[in-house]
Structure formats: structure tokens, C-alpha cells
Amino acid sequence: YVWPSPKLDALEAQRWDQDDTISGFASFLQPCDFFIAGNEDGTPTGRANGPDWIRTAYHDMATHNVADGTGGLDGSIRFSEEQSRSENAGTGFSNTVAVFASFTTRHVSLADLIAIGAVTAIENCNGPQIDFRGGRVDSAAPDAPGVPEPQQDLQAHIDSFARQGFTQTEMISLIACGHSFGGVEHKAFPDIVPDLKDPNNTLSVAHFDSTFVNFDNKVATEYISGTTQNPLVVGANDTTNSDKRIFASDRNVTMKSFADSPDLFTSTCATLFARMLDTVPSDVELTDVIEPLPIKPATVVLLLDGDKLQFSGFVRLFNQSDDSDQIRLVNLLWDDRSGETHNATLPFDRTSSAMGGRVKSAWYAFNHTADGNSAPLAIDPAAGITTMRFEVNGNVEDQGGVGFAVQDGYAFSTSSCMTSADPPKGRFDIAVRNGFNPTRVFLEREVKDSVNRTTVEETDITPPTQPVAADEAYSLWSVDVSDANSYTIGAEVNGDKFSTIETHSVGDLNPCRPQRRLQHKRRSSKTF
Numbered sequence: 001y002v003w004p005s006p007k008l009d010a011l012e013a014q015r016w017d018q019d020d021t022i023s024g025f026a027s028f029l030q031p032c033d034f035f036i037a038g039n040e041d042g043t044p045t046g047r048a049n050g051p052d053w054i055r056t057a058y059h060d061m062a063t064h065n066v067a068d069g070t071g072g073l074d075g076s077i078r079f080s081e082e083q084s085r086s087e088n089a090g091t092g093f094s095n096t097v098a099v100f101a102s103f104t105t106r107h108v109s110l111a112d113l114i115a116i117g118a119v120t121a122i123e124n125c126n127g128p129q130i131d132f133r134g135g136r137v138d139s140a141a142p143d144a145p146g147v148p149e150p151q152q153d154l155q156a157h158i159d160s161f162a163r164q165g166f167t168q169t170e171m172i173s174l175i176a177c178g179h180s181f182g183g184v185e186h187k188a189f190p191d192i193v194p195d196l197k198d199p200n201n202t203l204s205v206a207h208f209d210s211t212f213v214n215f216d217n218k219v220a221t222e223y224i225s226g227t228t229q230n231p232l233v234v235g236a237n238d239t240t241n242s243d244k245r246i247f248a249s250d251r252n253v254t255m256k257s258f259a260d261s262p263d264l265f266t267s268t269c270a271t272l273f274a275r276m277l278d279t280v281p282s283d284v285e286l287t288d289v290i291e292p293l294p295i296k297p298a299t300v301v302l303l304l305d306g307d308k309l310q311f312s313g314f315v316r317l318f319n320q321s322d323d324s325d326q327i328r329l330v331n332l333l334w335d336d337r338s339g340e341t342h343n344a345t346l347p348f349d350r351t352s353s354a355m356g357g358r359v360k361s362a363w364y365a366f367n368h369t370a371d372g373n374s375a376p377l378a379i380d381p382a383a384g385i386t387t388m389r390f391e392v393n394g395n396v397e398d399q400g401g402v403g404f405a406v407q408d409g410y411a412f413s414t415s416s417c418m419t420s421a422d423p424p425k426g427r428f429d430i431a432v433r434n435g436f437n438p439t440r441v442f443l444e445r446e447v448k449d450s451v452n453r454t455t456v457e458e459t460d461i462t463p464p465t466q467p468v469a470a471d472e473a474y475s476l477w478s479v480d481v482s483d484a485n486s487y488t489i490g491a492e493v494n495g496d497k498f499s500t501i502e503t504h505s506v507g508d509l510n511p512c513r514p515q516r517r518l519q520h521k522r523r524s525s526k527t528f
């Protein structure tokens, strides 16, 4: 896709900057046996976040009905009504939803995060690369029940997977793939797992294989060699030995092929995990597989600061981080409205990684270091900016000639200010480029609806009443705010909507000063 595309940019970042300290959530998987509800003294509980995340994706998906297109991976597992069903025993779902909920935005639904969470858990813990598509929609209500349970018989499981859209062979395979991670916990399934009284497994979890936080084919090799401790194979009560019945249901042909070939197991799981994640209600349209952009600008922000525009941002060179990060010559070139080109050399900022470190990216920042100081680039407001491109060691990167478009129509002005910190009160000044003639300009804030889906609430801003000086590039539209919420700017021109990406809240602002002191400009360490 072509940058910028707010939704795809956000999904791409969540999926490919997963180990970035700024936007990623892979820290919950570092190391792979990390468990958010772990013991304070660090003794192992037997559980880990990664297995919880993978099981959450499966249970959210397993309500799908291919016949009528209902259910599927749609975040309905967040409803307590679903979590309290016996088919969803255990604390894994509430733990997982609590982590992911804080990452949801207007662009990234809980259902997409559940899918990215599973992808990240699998990839970061030794598994194969999984194709991720975005665009899942969080359901408005719980789905019908339908997750398989261990005490059901083989035919019930075959029927259940057929309803979800999987054949018997795919059922055997997908369960083996999933049960490469985690295990069965005593508290959730006391009839399957006894209290193990093991100080190094305080939650008494009987694991499916000997490497329960890592992806590998041990679930198959140990099963075929007869050494498995899988509680759904060798459990004392045969009624709940569902993996035993399912794995043997094709005379062990599939499990034998996985034990014989780690590569076959890995490639089969990569395909089936992706299909599991792409099983969504039939009215949901997923994006193409989200591939990483090789050169990706991020947090590109313009602020009107009196007689200049402050221009800041980053560019990520995907999977290009190496020893030459500091000396690589990265130039930013940008065109203004008069067709003139400007350029700046970008200093190295940081590295990030994805896929548990298999991919490393280098980031460069849009600020000067000529004098050793970091400061945003300065742009003449009248000239503005239309598009950017980058030069990396002399090679031009411009998305195949289209460039990276930058909008200079709407920006927060640094004259925005706070009148009271507590209770929070202040004024946002929004710079609107003269000649743009928007139908509406508004503040946007993300809010949760009654079923916890993110929506955007808009507050219209009244156009300025004073006539605007003809030689000014921007006019200021002002709006009073009396809350601590984070806002972006929205604008509508001829039915097309546009939003800025960076958020500001009253707490970011400098105190308002009496009018007469405005001429004595002072720099401040605050955002504005």
C-alpha cells in the first residue's frame, strides 16, 4: 500500500513494530515464559502469556459457523457472558483482553489485536512467520457458544471443526499446532489435572509437551514416541482425553508426518494459524496480507509556531539495521508548494525489532544535530510542504515515484495554552491553511461505546470571526476545552475527512499569558 493510509499504517506498526518500545507489545513475551499474573518472588507458575494469547485467538474464532457466516474472530471473547461459559474455563481470556484493550484504537480493533497477539506469540517464541490481514470488527454482542470441550466425543469434535470450516485432518493439525504451547491448569480443570504440589509450577499446569513456551514439533515427537505427558492424551480419565482420540483418528498418519518432519509441521501450522485468524464473520472484509513497508515515515507532525512550521517525525528502514546504522547517510528531501526542494540529513535515532529479533530496523529522526541539539526542522508557512522522499546512501526512496505525501492544511498552533491545570482548562488554536476552505474543522477524541468499541467523538470548532490578513498562510480557529482528554484535529472538505495523527491534551500546553506579554516569546520544555 502507499503511505500515508492511517488504518494500514497503524496495523502495519502494530504488526511489524511489535518489539518497538514505543508502539509494540512484545515486551509481554520477553522472555517467552513471562506471565503477567506471575508470582512476586519469580517462582514459575507453569503458565505464560504467549499460550494464553494463542488459546484466546482460537476460542474467539471457534464460534464461527461457515453455513450462516456468523461468529469468528471478532473480539466477542471480551464479553463476560462468553468468558463465564464452561467452554471458556480459566483466567486466560480475561488476562489477555486486559492487556490488549489498552492498545485498541479507532484503527486497530480488539479482534485485530487478538490476531496480532497470536502472530507475535508464535513468531517471537520460535514459530514461523504468520500472514496477518487486518480489518476485523469487534462484535456488538456475544457469539453463540461453540468452543469444543475435552469431554466431548470424536464425532462432536469433527462436527465442531467442520462448522468452524476445518476438515478432520486440519482439526488434528491445528490442535497439534496450538498444543505445542501451554497446558491444562488444575484450577480450571480439576478433573483433568490434580494439584501437582510442585514449587516450580505453582498453578499446577500439566503441559502438552516438554517445551511449553516454544513452538516446535515436540507435541508430535513425544506423542509418537510414547513419552508424551500431554494431559489430554495420558490423563487418568479417558473421557477427557480428547487429544488422544483426535490425534489417533486417522491412525496417527498426520501426527506421524509431523514427528518425522519439523518442516512439514512448521509450514502446516503457519498456514492453519493464518486461516484460523482469518476466520471472521462473513460480513467482515479483511485487508490484503500486511507486508512491512521497506521505508516508512512515522509520527510525522507539523505544528505552527509563529512564523514557522515545526516539522518532526521519523523514518524506519525495515530490516536494515546493522553495524552501519550510525554512519548510514539518510537524507530527507521535501518539496514545498512552490516546487522548491529542501533537504536535511537525518540523525540515527534507535533500532527496533520484530519476530523476536529476527528482523531489525533502524530509525532516523527529522531533527538537526548540526549544533549538537535536537530541534524540529523549520518550514516557511507560506511555502508549506507537499511531499517527501528519502535518500539512503544515495538511493532515492519515493514509493515508486509517488513520494510520501504530507498534508499542511491543518495543524495545532503552539499558541494553544492552558488556563488551569486542575481542573484542566485551556484553549486549542488550530491553524487552518488559507485557501483550504474546509466545510468543518473539529476536535476528535477516541471514546469507548457501550460495548467497549472505539469510536470517534467530534467537537465542531467555530470559524474565526475576525477577517484574516491576506498575507498570512494560516488562520487560527480557537476552541475552549475543559477536560484532560487527548485530541486530534479533524477536517472535512467536500465530504472527505482528514485527521492529524498526534494527540494533544490540555496538560501538554503552556500556561496562557496575558495578551500584552505575547510579544516576548519564550521557549519552553513543554510540548508547545
Ligand code: HEM
Binding pocket: 047, 048, 051, 052, 054, 055, 058, 089, 090, 091, 092, 148, 149, 150, 157, 174, 175, 177, 178, 179, 181, 182, 183, 184, 185, 186, 188, 189, 242, 276
Ligand atoms: C478439540 C479441540 C480442543 C480442545 C478440547 C482443547 C482443550 C484445551 C484445554 C482443556 C486446555 C487447558 C486450558 C487451561 O487450563 O487454561 C487447552 C489449552 C490450550 N489450547 Fe486447546 N483445545 C482444543 C483445540 C485447540 C486449538 C485448535 C488451539 C489453537 C490452535 C488450542 C490452543 C491451546 C493453547 C495455546 C492452550 C494453552 C493455554 C495456556 O497454557 O494458557 N487448543 N486446550
